[in-house]
Amino acid sequence: MEVLDVIKDRFSPYEFTDKQLTENDLQTLFEAAGKAASAFNEQPWRFIYALRQDEEEFKTLHECLVDGNQGWTKNVAALVITVMSKTYAKNGNENTVAMHDLGLAVGNLTLQASAMGIHLHQMAGIIPQNAIDKLNIPEGFQPLTAIALGYYEGDSDVKEKKPVEEIAFKGKWK
Numbered sequence: 001m002e003v004l005d006v007i008k009d010r011f012s013p014y015e016f017t018d019k020q021l022t023e024n025d026l027q028t029l030f031e032a033a034g035k036a037a038s039a040f041n042e043q044p045w046r047f048i049y050a051l052r053q054d055e056e057e058f059k060t061l062h063e064c065l066v067d068g069n070q071g072w073t074k075n076v077a078a079l080v081i082t083v084m085s086k087t088y089a090k091n092g093n094e095n096t097v098a099m100h101d102l103g104l105a106v107g108n109l110t111l112q113a114s115a116m117g118i119h120l121h122q123m124a125g126i127i128p129q130n131a132i133d134k135l136n137i138p139e140g141f142q143p144l145t146a147i148a149l150g151y152y153e154g155d156s157d158v159k160e161k162k163p164v165e166e167i168a169f170k171g172k173w174k
């Protein structure tokens with residue numbers, strides 16, 4: 001399958017099957033995430049994850065989501081909290097593109113997951129202070145989003161996206 005076809009088929013479901021994910025699956029996804037480009041190769045991304053079968057860990061991550069996201073994620077196969085370093089390790093200055101770089105890593109993870117037949121659904125709706133306290137996130141790092149992962153069996157729910165001419169301008173803004 002062409003990469004563009006994998007990208008075009010991606011969508012974020014709200015329902016997942018009961019099928020579990022394995023530790024190996026997650027390691028592959030994080031390997032893909034970690035290959036992303038980043039400013040000064042700082043790799044400011046970090047990921048904290050829990051598989052549903054590891055009940056205590058899963059419950060703790062689940063409690064880091066806002067109510068609206070807790071409802072539909074009770075039985076997802078895995079949860080991930082994404083975290084970024086706010087400063088450059090090399091000089092302590094603010095890393096103004098850390099969020100961008102974390103997004104690149106999540107993009108890689110998303111593409112790898114899609115190629116493996118794994119669906120995911122990202123969430124901005126987290127309770128950052130819960131994540132900091134419950135997941136032992138150190139000073140200088142900021143939890144940003146969560147990701148629900150699992151398998152999906154229903155109909156495709158690919159959303160309409162803006163056409164290329166609306167998002168890419170040749171020469172100057174049009």
Ligand SMILES: Cc1cc2nc3c(=O)[nH]c(=O)nc-3n(C[C@H](O)[C@H](O)[C@H](O)COP(=O)(O)O)c2cc1C
Nearest residue numbers: 010011012013069121122123124125145157158159
């Ligand atoms: C950074 C980010 C934050 C999101 N936050 C939430 C969220 O808190 N709750 C939710 O149900 N969906 C959330 N979504 C899912 C988006 O609503 C979804 O990706 C969007 O509607 C486009 O659908 P698609 O992913 O199927 O193309 C988020 C997606 C992203 C990328």
